[in-house]
Amino acid sequence: MARPVQLAPSSLALVLSRLEAPGAVGGAEEPGGRAVFRAFRRANARCFWNSRLARAASRLAFQGWLRRGVLLVHAPPASLQVLRDAWCRRALRPPRGFRIRAVGDVFPVQMNPITQSQFIPLGEVLCCAISDMNATQIVVTQESLLEHLMKHYPGHRAWHPIIQSFWMDLKEDRIFCRTLKAQRAVKHSHPIPYCN
Structure with a gap:
């Protein structure tokens, strides 16, 4: 049997909520996960007074976007710790148009690969x-x-x-x-x- 594969190591989840309903902006479309991620990274990279947070934000990678506004981000462990600390001190900035309701560690999602036969019918x-x-x-x-x-x-x-x-x-x-x-x-x- 194949060895399990870690799908989301070193990840944080940010639970977001919109500040206003999507229909209130003249029927504007719901932003996609990558757009929300870019807005989050941009908002925190602009914190020139907090160089550690700005540097950590620039090292973030988009991991995924789940329904109900959950953004998954990936980064080196030191950068994730800076984000955790910023959240604890209420210094983590949300993406524009959103507020951050919660931040938490994501335990690695484990996938057990299914082995295929070497023969094709x-x-x-x-x-x-x-x-x-x-x-x-x-x-x-x-x-x-x-x-x-x-x-x-x-x-x-x-x-x-x-x-x-x-x-x-x-x-x-x-x-x-x-x-x-x-x-x-x-x-x-x-x-x-x-x-x-």
Whole structure:
């Protein structure tokens, strides 16, 4: 099993609330997370009288924006400590149009990667290849399919005999139709790729 991955190390969460309703500004659109982050960083980088806070603000990186106005920021540990201290002393400045309701440490979000099989089901490979070729309007023949597979799956050498054995099975199962007219005749819940 793969080792867990830390997704949000060294992060702070800032819970923000708007000073006025978004509709009160003549139907102005709700600002996105990156815009709010830039406004927060700019507001604190302007504190020339507090060089530690200004320097810490310039080292911040945008980590994310959650619904309900939660801004996630990332920085080196020393810079995060400066932000914590500024919050405790009520010196941390909010982004324009907002007020900071709370600041807190975010425990690292842990992701456990799901391992994939090293094998791809052959039917899936052939169906995806034919679908991709149809999407780019390439006529699908055994030869063009073989060329497509060799280009996109270069490690496999036995494509030719595999294609011949599966070609008829796919058509018999009516997964693929010979023409677009025949495709319309087949009752199916989703579009069926076709080949020649």
